[in-house]
Amino acid sequence: MFVWYRHSALTIVYLVDVLPSSEPGALANSTWNTRGWTVQEFLAPNTVLFHRADWTLYLDDRSPNHKMSVAIMQELEDSTGIDAQALIAFRPDMRGAREKLQWASSRVTTLQEDIAYSLFGIFHIHLPVIYGEKRQNALRRLLQEIIAHSGDITPLDWIGKSSEFNSCLPADITSYKTPLCMLSSLPEDEMNMSVSMLRNTVSAESTSKLYTLLDNLSAPRFAHSRLQLPCIAFPITELRRRRDPNLETCFTYDVKADGLQDLLITSEDKLIQFSPTRPTQQTFLLVRPWNRHDLELPDFAEPDFADDAQSVDDWPEPVSLTDGSIRGSLVDSNLADSEARLRELRLVVRLGQPFGALLLAQQRGGEYKRVASDHLIIAKVKDMASIDDTMDIGTLEIL
Ligand SMILES: *[C@@H]1O[C@H](CO)[C@@H](O)[C@H](O)[C@H]1NC(C)=O
Numbered sequence: 001m002f003v004w005y006r007h008s009a010l011t012i013v014y015l016v017d018v019l020p021s022s023e024p025g026a027l028a029n030s031t032w033n034t035r036g037w038t039v040q041e042f043l044a045p046n047t048v049l050f051h052r053a054d055w056t057l058y059l060d061d062r063s064p065n066h067k068m069s070v071a072i073m074q075e076l077e078d079s080t081g082i083d084a085q086a087l088i089a090f091r092p093d094m095r096g097a098r099e100k101l102q103w104a105s106s107r108v109t110t111l112q113e114d115i116a117y118s119l120f121g122i123f124h125i126h127l128p129v130i131y132g133e134k135r136q137n138a139l140r141r142l143l144q145e146i147i148a149h150s151g152d153i154t155p156l157d158w159i160g161k162s163s164e165f166n167s168c169l170p171a172d173i174t175s176y177k178t179p180l181c182m183l184s185s186l187p188e189d190e191m192n193m194s195v196s197m198l199r200n201t202v203s204a205e206s207t208s209k210l211y212t213l214l215d216n217l218s219a220p221r222f223a224h225s226r227l228q229l230p231c232i233a234f235p236i237t238e239l240r241r242r243r244d245p246n247l248e249t250c251f252t253y254d255v256k257a258d259g260l261q262d263l264l265i266t267s268e269d270k271l272i273q274f275s276p277t278r279p280t281q282q283t284f285l286l287v288r289p290w291n292r293h294d295l296e297l298p299d300f301a302e303p304d305f306a307d308d309a310q311s312v313d314d315w316p317e318p319v320s321l322t323d324g325s326i327r328g329s330l331v332d333s334n335l336a337d338s339e340a341r342l343r344e345l346r347l348v349v350r351l352g353q354p355f356g357a358l359l360l361a362q363q364r365g366g367e368y369k370r371v372a373s374d375h376l377i378i379a380k381v382k383d384m385a386s387i388d389d390t391m392d393i394g395t396l397e398i399l
């Protein structure tokens with residue numbers, strides 16, 4: 001259906017519950033605007049017109065295309081959270097995956113699988129439709145496809161209940177209602193200041209080794225419902241429950257982890273308490289899922305879809321990260337050396353910023369399981385200057 005709307009000369013949206021006498025805001029309030037499948041009805045077409053119950057034009061707006069109506073686009077932006085500009089010039093691809101999942105997170109569909117299926121066109125994904133598989137499985141297939149093809153790990157950023165297929169995936173799309181945890185954007189002048197501070201305190205050898213280790217990590221992937229997650233791991237050394245009579249459904253824990261500042265975690269799960277004096281057999285980790293973008297490599301994961309003339313179906317499949325041997329072709333010169341050094345230092349600064357962490361508990365077989373949290377877990381390393389190649393970097397298998 002996405003492709004049909006895309007190629008339509010005109011898409012007509014008939015708002016059966018918007019009366020001719022209605023005020024601005026009626027489109028936002030209409031039942032149409034609560035449904036899952038209707039997202040693509042306004043994203044895909046180039047030309048769209050909204051009609052009221054008596055077939056007159058919404059707001060009596062006679063523009064030949066309501067995508068050119070500032071008032072209507074603003075109303076849609078305000079009610080859907082989709083930026084008006086993105087809404088007018090939408091392109092289906094896997095970019096901004098987390099944000100797109102959020103768009104669908106408060107919408108409804110009659111059939112439970114449809115909330116995931118309604119996003120296939122928006123992500124430009126071709127997957128079979130298997131009614132009867134249930135919403136969890138439909139969502140799992142969608143998310144696995146996004147992660148496999150784009151290497152983007154932001155779909156792991158959610159709160160709520162884990163899926164029965166994998167603890168790193170949510171059971172329900174509503175887990176994406178909270179906005180993406182955007183912590184790492186650092187103003188350029190602060191970045192520069194931190195870089196010049198670090199330049200003299202951390203050795204070129206250790207930053208270069210760290211960069212290579214991270215660069216060498218493979219892309220996240222799913223196989224047999226297991227997630228292979230490239231990440232930086234911080235072992236938890238102490239976990240204590242807070243006595244808080246106000247919290248009946250959740251437990252709050254004081255957590256200490258090697259290399260991280262102390263933090264709080266809230267979860268519905270009752271976790272084993274432990275400390276250096278009362279150790280536990282089970283290993284708990286806080287991990288920072290590894291995001292390649294922090295390396296400032298050439299952006300090969302997101303091919304440029306700039307050519308307007310191409311039709312949806314002609315667009316290339318996103319390049320998989322697994323065949324990404326593309327590197328910045330660094331010229332062998334002093335300039336290149338200092339560029340590399342700068343990039344490495346910038347990486348260290350980013351690693352020093354707060355990040356959204358996953359709490360993992362080791363299972364008997366050595367694999368890990370994510371402990372679902374009720375709030376985003378925000379962690380921060382203790383000391384930026386101590387970030388080096390001794391950090392625990394690798395790929396964990398998560399059930
Ligand atoms: C839309 O819904 C809100 C909240 O229910 C209400 O306050 C507002 O008056 C409605 N606007 C229109 C035009 O129906």
Ligand SMILES: *[C@@H]1O[C@H](CO)[C@@H](O)[C@H](O)[C@H]1NC(C)=O
Binds near residue numbers: 189192
């Ligand atoms: C930061 O440093 C870069 C190069 O080192 C420079 O081009 C840029 O203008 C600086 N930005 C600010 C805001 O200081």
Ligand SMILES: *[C@@H]1O[C@H](CO)[C@@H](O)[C@H](O)[C@H]1NC(C)=O
Binds near residue numbers: 212216
């Ligand atoms: C990169 O990864 C490969 C395979 O995982 C490993 O054999 C190699 O030693 C790694 N190289 C570095 C520099 O870490």
